[in-house]
Amino acid sequence: MNKTVLKKVLFGVLVVGAFIIYYMMENLNSNQLSDAFASGNGRLEMTEVDIATKYPGRVKDVLVQEGEIVSKGQLMAKLDTKELEARLKQTEAMVQQAIQQKEYSKAIVAQRKSELSLAQKNLERSKSLYVNKNISLVQLQQDETRLKSAKAALAAAKAQVVSAEASIEAAKAQVETIKVNIEECSLYAPINARVLYKLVEPGEIVGSGTKLYTLLDVTDTFMTIFLPTADAGRVAIGSEARIMIDALPNKPIPAFVSFVSPEAQFTPKEIETDKERAKLMFRIKVKVDPKIIKDGFKSAKSGLPGVAYVRLESSTPWPLYLEVTENNKTAP
Numbered sequence: 001m002n003k004t005v006l007k008k009v010l011f012g013v014l015v016v017g018a019f020i021i022y023y024m025m026e027n028l029n030s031n032q033l034s035d036a037f038a039s040g041n042g043r044l045e046m047t048e049v050d051i052a053t054k055y056p057g058r059v060k061d062v063l064v065q066e067g068e069i070v071s072k073g074q075l076m077a078k079l080d081t082k083e084l085e086a087r088l089k090q091t092e093a094m095v096q097q098a099i100q101q102k103e104y105s106k107a108i109v110a111q112r113k114s115e116l117s118l119a120q121k122n123l124e125r126s127k128s129l130y131v132n133k134n135i136s137l138v139q140l141q142q143d144e145t146r147l148k149s150a151k152a153a154l155a156a157a158k159a160q161v162v163s164a165e166a167s168i169e170a171a172k173a174q175v176e177t178i179k180v181n182i183e184e185c186s187l188y189a190p191i192n193a194r195v196l197y198k199l200v201e202p203g204e205i206v207g208s209g210t211k212l213y214t215l216l217d218v219t220d221t222f223m224t225i226f227l228p229t230a231d232a233g234r235v236a237i238g239s240e241a242r243i244m245i246d247a248l249p250n251k252p253i254p255a256f257v258s259f260v261s262p263e264a265q266f267t268p269k270e271i272e273t274d275k276e277r278a279k280l281m282f283r284i285k286v287k288v289d290p291k292i293i294k295d296g297f298k299s300a301k302s303g304l305p306g307v308a309y310v311r312l313e314s315s316t317p318w319p320l321y322l323e324v325t326e327n328n329k330t331a332p
Helices: 003-030 082-131 137-184 290-295
Strands: 037-052 057-062 075-079 186-188 193-198 211-228 240-245 253-265 281-288 305-311
Touching: 037 281, 075 211, 082 137, 211 253, 211 290, 211 305, 240 281, 281 290, 281 305
Parallel strands: none
Antiparallel strands: 037 211, 037 305, 057 075, 075 186, 193 211, 211 281, 240 253, 240 305, 253 281
């Protein structure tokens, strides 16, 4: 091989090598963020909601299992209510008894009114007879005493009516309380969610406040990351963000900053030097766009590791690999 051919070969190798190096540098730089963005590692999390009993009792039915999707208002479990239902019947009988007592008291009032009317007439007659000296003073005084007694008896009878009415209201209140207790023995899903844990089985005795289920609020999916002081100071609530999970590396998930911690972590509370201040890390909560979760509700998952990217300058466009399009929208 002469020198001319050798030079051409070497020149070709250098050109190819330069092209490869250029391509690699461009590809590497395409995934590097500018100062207008910040990022941090984390895992997808979802808000947990505990379903607990208000009253003690025996678990009668467990209607949903772990991993199932439940809708708001869906019946999840029931406690045995036989004892409460017996108490309800007893209290309803007390209401009827109080109503009858009121009717009896009203009849007594009518009787006492009649007796009072008679006592008033007798006293008026006795006064006329006493003026004409036809009866003694003692008999007049007796009639006056009978009138006073009739008035007192009427007042007592009216008080019994009021007491009976109060007894009716108290018994009705007890009925309503027991009905509420019975309703509380049926546990319903407070939100649309996925069942994370089922903690009881039918037949178990549970106490007041015992957790039966733990639900995942899929619509509240977020990632917690930590940013240094320089970046955290530029993050605003509502800042646009992207989440890239390891399981779907080419599908950025639309998100936004929903929380910025007012307190720093990882360093002592007393900061003395610029170097120590630079070590401060602030907790940032990046929440997934609820619309994305709604569209992919059943496929949403928690615990997936990934990276959250926060745009610090709204005027700076997203890098191509973090752009969200109709083709790469997805629920995590």
